[in-house]
Amino acid sequence: MEIAKQTAQKATKYWNNIFFPNMQMTVIRKSFEQFPQTRKLEFRTSCDVGKLDIKGYMKSVYNVDVPKVNTLNVQGRVKRQGTKRAFRQKDWKKAIITVDPSDVQSLKR
Amino acid sequence: MSSSSLLYRTSSLIRRSMISMTNTSTSSTSSTFITRSSSDAKGLQQFFEHEYPKGTYPLAGKKWEARDLRGKSFEDLHKLWFVLLKERNKLMSERENAKDHKLTNPFRLQKVRKSMTAIKTVLGERDSLRKELYILTKCADNERKDVQKRVDYFKNLVGAVSLTPGLKELEELQESLKVDLSLEESIDNLTNLKSN
Numbered sequence: 001m002e003i004a005k006q007t008a009q010k011a012t013k014y015w016n017n018i019f020f021p022n023m024q025m026t027v028i029r030k031s032f033e034q035f036p037q038t039r040k041l042e043f044r045t046s047c048d049v050g051k052l053d054i055k056g057y058m059k060s061v062y063n064v065d066v067p068k069v070n071t072l073n074v075q076g077r078v079k080r081q082g083t084k085r086a087f088r089q090k091d092w093k094k095a096i097i098t099v100d101p102s103d104v105q106s107l108k109r
Numbered sequence: 110m111s112s113s114s115l116l117y118r119t120s121s122l123i124r125r126s127m128i129s130m131t132n133t134s135t136s137s138t139s140s141t142f143i144t145r146s147s148s149d150a151k152g153l154q155q156f157f158e159h160e161y162p163k164g165t166y167p168l169a170g171k172k173w174e175a176r177d178l179r180g181k182s183f184e185d186l187h188k189l190w191f192v193l194l195k196e197r198n199k200l201m202s203e204r205e206n207a208k209d210h211k212l213t214n215p216f217r218l219q220k221v222r223k224s225m226t227a228i229k230t231v232l233g234e235r236d237s238l239r240k241e242l243y244i245l246t247k248c249a250d251n252e253r254k255d256v257q258k259r260v261d262y263f264k265n266l267v268g269a270v271s272l273t274p275g276l277k278e279l280e281e282l283q284e285s286l287k288v289d290l291s292l293e294e295s296i297d298n299l300t301n302l303k304s305n
Contacts, residue, residue, distance in 0.1 A: 004247035008240035013233070020190055020229075027156050027202035041153065044205070061191060064152050103152050109159040 023049060023057055028094070032107050039104055043095045047073055054095050068098040155195055156202050169217045173224035178231045180268060186228050193228075197221045238263035239272045 024045060031042035045054070051069040058064045076089035150157075161167060178186060200218050204210055212218070241260045248256050 001244070001248045001252055004244045008243055011240065013236045020187075021194065024201060025156075025198050026205050029205050032157070032206075035153075061195065062152060062155060099153070105152065105154065107154055107157050109150060109154060109157060 021057065021061075023053070025054075025057070025095075035107060036104055039099050039101065041097050041099070043097065045093045045095055047091050047093045049093060049095070051095075054097065058097065064103050065100045066097045067100060070096040156199055158199055158203050166213050167217070169214055169220060172220035173227050175227045175230045178227055179234075179266065180270070181231075182270065183232075186232065190225065190228055193221050193225050197225075234263060234266050235270065235272055238267050 025043045026045075028042040028044055031040075035041055043054075051071055054069050054071075055066050058066045072094050074092050074094055076091045078086055078088050080086045158167070173189070178189075181189075197218065200212065200221065204212050204218070238260070241256060241263060245253070245256045245260055
């Protein structure tokens, strides 16, 4: 009985066989204005996301070919309240994608 | 379930009623509802919401709850997950680009998040039923009553839904699991020849 319980606990969830991605990609403020000229868009993601993840995500979810991805880590700012109290915002990763010329279009609808 | 009607539970119903309302009351009211289907956008456009004319505001229906999703199949839930994921990305980038980082209807983000959690709770119930059924087969006779209680509880929640959905299709896709039948036959023939 105990062995059965342990095996059941250790067993992965069956729906983990099929991927439920939980990745957040938000377009950074005013980064889309130069998009038609430069073919580049900037995104804000979490730090544990890689370049290949971003490529696969954009291809499978949004059907956009991304030949080139540049990433850089950004440290969270230290914010101060009054004189002594200080807290730090979250670290994040900036991802700059360059898109195929076929995918360039006006983004605002 | 079409992808446009998936997002909010009552969106299609409201849309129908709103269209009839707007047809009757033309431009007398200052604030009118405007809905446009999200299927118009392609590619990177899906990160942005269309611009609402002045005086109008986006419409949002009710969130999906666990009791709404319990009868749904795995494929439907998987489809709904991606609809919600796209919507969350869109809303986050809209908030980033908005004035003072504020949405006109900030509860839309919360609704999307809660309906994503509802999907996970429903899938978790099915998963725990599967595990309890495994324990039921292995447990001793004196412990069977307690396990049976839990199984009945989860059975009531889950209902008649397959517990291993999509796995067969995945196995077909996975090339490492495929067995080369011609190879096996040739090996069998060899062994038969040797035995003879």
